[in-house]
Amino acid sequence: xxxxxxxxxxxxxxxxxxxxxxxDLGLTQRAAGRLCDRSQASLSAYENGHRAxxxxxxxxxxxMYDIADEVVRARLLSLAAQGRQNGWWNDFEERxxxxxxxxxxxxxxxxHIRIFDPLLVTGLLQTDEYARAVIAASGTATRTPRDIEIxxxxxxxxxxxxxxxxxxxxxxxLGEAALRQLMGGPxxxxxxxxxxxxxxARPHVELRILPFGAGxxxxxxxxxxxxxxxPDSLLEVVAIxxxxxxxxxxxxxxxxLHSSTFERLQEVALSELHSRRLIEQVASEL
Numbered sequence: 001x002x003x004x005x006x007x008x009x010x011x012x013x014x015x016x017x018x019x020x021x022x023x024d025l026g027l028t029q030r031a032a033g034r035l036c037d038r039s040q041a042s043l044s045a046y047e048n049g050h051r052a053x054x055x056x057x058x059x060x061x062x063x064m065y066d067i068a069d070e071v072v073r074a075r076l077l078s079l080a081a082q083g084r085q086n087g088w089w090n091d092f093e094e095r096x097x098x099x100x101x102x103x104x105x106x107x108x109x110x111x112h113i114r115i116f117d118p119l120l121v122t123g124l125l126q127t128d129e130y131a132r133a134v135i136a137a138s139g140t141a142t143r144t145p146r147d148i149e150i151x152x153x154x155x156x157x158x159x160x161x162x163x164x165x166x167x168x169x170x171x172x173x174l175g176e177a178a179l180r181q182l183m184g185g186p187x188x189x190x191x192x193x194x195x196x197x198x199x200x201a202r203p204h205v206e207l208r209i210l211p212f213g214a215g216x217x218x219x220x221x222x223x224x225x226x227x228x229x230x231p232d233s234l235l236e237v238v239a240i241x242x243x244x245x246x247x248x249x250x251x252x253x254x255x256x257l258h259s260s261t262f263e264r265l266q267e268v269a270l271s272e273l274h275s276r277r278l279i280e281q282v283a284s285e286l
Contacts, residue, residue: 009102009237009248010079011049014058017076019047021065036064055080075234082109082229092154099246103225103239104158110168112228114262116219118175118210120183121192123155124162125172125199125207130192131155133184162202171206173219173265179209179282186286193283200276208269209278218264226258 022032022043029047033040038061045051046061053061058080062073082105089104107113107124115122121130135151136143143151161167182189200207210217222240229235238249238258249255270278 008049008098009106010082011052013235013250014053014076014079015047015049017072018043018061018065021062021067022047025065036061053080071234078230078234088157088160089154092150095150096154097245099248102248103246106227106229106237106239107158107168108161109229110227111230111232112169112171112226114226114228114259115170115172115223116174116225116262116265117172117178117223118219119177119181119223121174121178121196122172122225124159124170125196125205126155127188127192127195128152128156129184129188133188137183162199162204167204169204169206171262171266173208173210173262173269175219176209176211176278179279182286190283190286193279193286196279197276197283200272200279206272207275208266208272209275210265210269211278214268217268218261224258224261226255226262 022029025032027035029040029043032038033043036043038057042051046053055077058077059073062076067073087105087108089101089108093101113124115124120134123131126134131152132148135155136148179189179193183192196207199205210219225239227235227237227239229237236250236255236259238255240247240249249258269275
């Protein structure tokens, strides 16, 4: 499949909006094509997310559909511009399913990333040893040693954002189980704890541990990530991973629910200082 044919999340968002606008006007694709001076095939490809749309073409269609809401226009034009950008992740498109590539590209454009994981150290904070152990143990596919190393390299490249001049704010709540599960053995976990301590000292990283003693908590339904995309957070999306795919939720009510859940988890988690002390304690016991 050619890169331009991949149904990325951003293209689906733009396409769904264009389809809704057209249908709200009571237009068929053929009639809309005549109105916008575009072929029916082009409009179909845009609506299905099969083709990236240039911002100037999107602006023209929005004008023809009489979409005047500046917030809506800015959001869609931003998505269209981002959807045409190339990144280092494009080199991996033939190796990973589109949801994985979507996640990383959204991550790269985010101003704030909020992550909750009750069981594992999240990928943006992993050492290569820890990542290798997790990927090798994962039930998503039977991987060769080479596949595992490629996946580890991909995960480590995601961490480039820590070195950006203006990295996104990264707020993380990890369950204590993520520290106690010996991924890769005691020595590997000690180095993983050291990396958590080091990264948590950076201004853009906020790391809290949800201790076993917290009891029942708001995160019992499992891990999730909230991505605030763009400098003005024009798009907020929740990413949820299952065994076979990644899901993206962007309905405002759903995003608000996950945001409030994350806030509740932060409230019952240890402070940043006491979280570092717990990590240090776990490392000393290994």
